[in-house]
Amino acid sequence: MTITNDIRYLGVNDRKVDLFEGQYAVPNGISYNSYAILDEKIAILDTVDANFTHEWLDNIQNTLAGRSPDYLIVQHMEPDHSANILNFVKAYPNTTLVASAKAFAMMQNFFGTAFTDNRIVVGEGDTLCLGRHTLTFVTAPMVHWPEVIVTYDSTDKVLFSADGFGKFGALDAEEPWADEARRYFIGIVGKYGPQVQALLKKAAGLDIATICPLHGPVLTENLGYYLNLYNTWSSYQPEEEGIVIAYTSVYGNTKKAVHLLEEKLKASGCPQVVVHDLARTDMAQAVADAFRYSKLVLATTTYNAGIFPFMREFIDHLTERNFQNRTVAFIENGSWAPLAAKVMRGMLEKSKNLTYTDTTVTLSSALNDESLAQLDAMVGELCMEYLARQDATANKNDLTALFHIGYGLYVVTSHDGKKDNGLIVNTVTQVTSTPNRIAVTINKENYSHHVIKQTGKMNVNCLTEDAPFSVFEKFGFVSGRNVDKFADCTPLRSDNGLIFLPRHINAFLSLKVEQYLDLGTHGMFICSVTEARVISDRPTMTYTYYQNEVKPKPETEGKSGFVCKICGYIYEGDTLPADYICPLCKHGAADFEPIS
Numbered sequence: 001m002t003i004t005n006d007i008r009y010l011g012v013n014d015r016k017v018d019l020f021e022g023q024y025a026v027p028n029g030i031s032y033n034s035y036a037i038l039d040e041k042i043a044i045l046d047t048v049d050a051n052f053t054h055e056w057l058d059n060i061q062n063t064l065a066g067r068s069p070d071y072l073i074v075q076h077m078e079p080d081h082s083a084n085i086l087n088f089v090k091a092y093p094n095t096t097l098v099a100s101a102k103a104f105a106m107m108q109n110f111f112g113t114a115f116t117d118n119r120i121v122v123g124e125g126d127t128l129c130l131g132r133h134t135l136t137f138v139t140a141p142m143v144h145w146p147e148v149i150v151t152y153d154s155t156d157k158v159l160f161s162a163d164g165f166g167k168f169g170a171l172d173a174e175e176p177w178a179d180e181a182r183r184y185f186i187g188i189v190g191k192y193g194p195q196v197q198a199l200l201k202k203a204a205g206l207d208i209a210t211i212c213p214l215h216g217p218v219l220t221e222n223l224g225y226y227l228n229l230y231n232t233w234s235s236y237q238p239e240e241e242g243i244v245i246a247y248t249s250v251y252g253n254t255k256k257a258v259h260l261l262e263e264k265l266k267a268s269g270c271p272q273v274v275v276h277d278l279a280r281t282d283m284a285q286a287v288a289d290a291f292r293y294s295k296l297v298l299a300t301t302t303y304n305a306g307i308f309p310f311m312r313e314f315i316d317h318l319t320e321r322n323f324q325n326r327t328v329a330f331i332e333n334g335s336w337a338p339l340a341a342k343v344m345r346g347m348l349e350k351s352k353n354l355t356y357t358d359t360t361v362t363l364s365s366a367l368n369d370e371s372l373a374q375l376d377a378m379v380g381e382l383c384m385e386y387l388a389r390q391d392a393t394a395n396k397n398d399l400t401a402l403f404h405i406g407y408g409l410y411v412v413t414s415h416d417g418k419k420d421n422g423l424i425v426n427t428v429t430q431v432t433s434t435p436n437r438i439a440v441t442i443n444k445e446n447y448s449h450h451v452i453k454q455t456g457k458m459n460v461n462c463l464t465e466d467a468p469f470s471v472f473e474k475f476g477f478v479s480g481r482n483v484d485k486f487a488d489c490t491p492l493r494s495d496n497g498l499i500f501l502p503r504h505i506n507a508f509l510s511l512k513v514e515q516y517l518d519l520g521t522h523g524m525f526i527c528s529v530t531e532a533r534v535i536s537d538r539p540t541m542t543y544t545y546y547q548n549e550v551k552p553k554p555e556t557e558g559k560s561g562f563v564c565k566i567c568g569y570i571y572e573g574d575t576l577p578a579d580y581i582c583p584l585c586k587h588g589a590a591d592f593e594p595i596s
Helices: 050-064 085-091 101-111 177-204 223-234 253-267 283-292 309-320 340-347 369-389 399-404 447-455 469-476 543-550
Strands: 007-009 012-014 030-032 035-037 043-045 071-073 096-099 119-121 127-129 134-139 149-153 158-160 210-212 240-247 273-277 293-303 327-333 361-363 410-415 420-425 428-433 436-443 457-463 505-518 522-534 561-564 570-572 592-594
Touching (some): 035 050, 050 085, 071 085, 085 101, 134 177, 240 253, 240 283, 253 293, 253 369, 283 293, 293 309, 293 340, 293 369, 309 340, 327 340, 327 369, 361 369, 369 522, 399 505, 399 522, 420 447, 436 447, 457 522, 469 543
Parallel strands (some): 071 096, 096 119, 158 210, 240 273, 240 293
Antiparallel strands (some): 127 134, 134 149, 410 420, 436 522, 457 505, 505 522, 561 570, 561 592
16 A cells, blocks of 8 residues: 555554454454655554564565665554564564664563664654654653654654554444544543543644554545544543433343333434443443443443442443543332442542433332333433424523523624634623623624624523533634634524534523624624523533633643733743733733743
8 A cells, every 4th residue: 555655554454353452342353554664764663463474574575675674663562563573673683673762661571672782762852864754753651551652754744643543443344434443442542531632732733644543544534533533532522412321131121211211312302312231232332332422321220239240340441431521310220229320320439520310210120100200300301402402392582591691601603604603702791681681792803703793693602611621722712714613513503593502501592783882902792682592401611610620731840931821821931022912812911921
């Protein structure tokens, strides 16, 4: 396979393996990827599994056409990628090995040698020149082993991403990338979300045209799609709205309750309901789905004063991988002393930002009138926001939406006639109640101010505490004049034709501008309410909560200068210019404070 004029694929497909890492079912096999960069000097990146030694060495020999490699770059020491290091050195004894210090320590453990006579130890920012191609090495500790490096070729703009952006499945497997990449990521890398986030921030500073992972296809198109999914997975945010029901059932009564719940959820507007019988399903798939969707129902029996073993295993998988930022509900069954809900909730105690339904369904052996009523109440809680999003079932005149206005943070959406736009504001106020009038103040420099002044309408989306920092980056740090902020969004629209956010809001208000006040740097729009919907009862995001809990803490250690109080950007220098504008969030010098 030719990747660029100078980069070739050397990897192999494994169609014989049934369990990857001894636990993940791979019915379509897996690939072990290796690459060659052909330049004045030749670099081979990574080896392959021990079962494919000769096939891989043949690939190298055929690709190099009589030349010998100068470097073997070892990015990751798991045996499916490093098993043939010693065989490679025997075949090409004049090759220099390039790896991190920790990787060479692992080679000592695996092979009895750290190759001290022919090696280059590299770390963060180190480079290697091959001729036309200069490689830059980026450390990626715990993504998902401590020795990992990734390699960037600035000439062809290729990122060799180690296990990042990999997936199950051989290269000739015809299947959607996301499904097997998600199962791979959650199962293998999922515990290390913060480390992946750190690597994504480093990657954001690179001009990447191609991603070459160690498993799965080479990625050359729509790279933003893959990067966005990795950002979602590694920040533990739901990828889609929907409900997963994971259950175990001994004699069928819990199963009967689960399938009745499934029917009721679908009838109440839930966009996706996925059911897993944990005794029979692929456990890795069930875990991946729990991370994919926004809500989870756990249903099981009390068993030996605890819970059924498959449910215990499932919850252990979730907590091991830092399951968080979800809504969780419980169904328990116990003929004489139901304890399952208490045990399951206790197992989830260390999980962050879980919201539990007020209703727990308790079966005393089988469904009865009381547990049926509990089931209906649970459906009402789980589907409140889905019903509110749909025109057919929404209460569009629910003026209790006004109660969600506080000194909070909001996304104001608008439309310029060609595309949708949105921005973060923190100045939304109810100024009168008869008639209802809402004041929204927007900086004149924001493109939304220009759009709303022309169109006379907007939507105010009341953000909730579960809104991740990525929402503020999207709507607060870039201009809608230059960026389509809803390019990756499936829009939901109110009656005025404007978007309201599909998640992370508890209410929205559609507003019509009745009056405009010029306040110098800002403009105040006095508006009437044309539509008001309450989406959920989650707490509203306040400015204080954003500052303390959502905004990443800036890495100021060892630095001097000034830090932006809005986004955390650091300006290094003794004096901050009075007219300085933050390059990220566009706030002025007044919103910077000295680094103490």
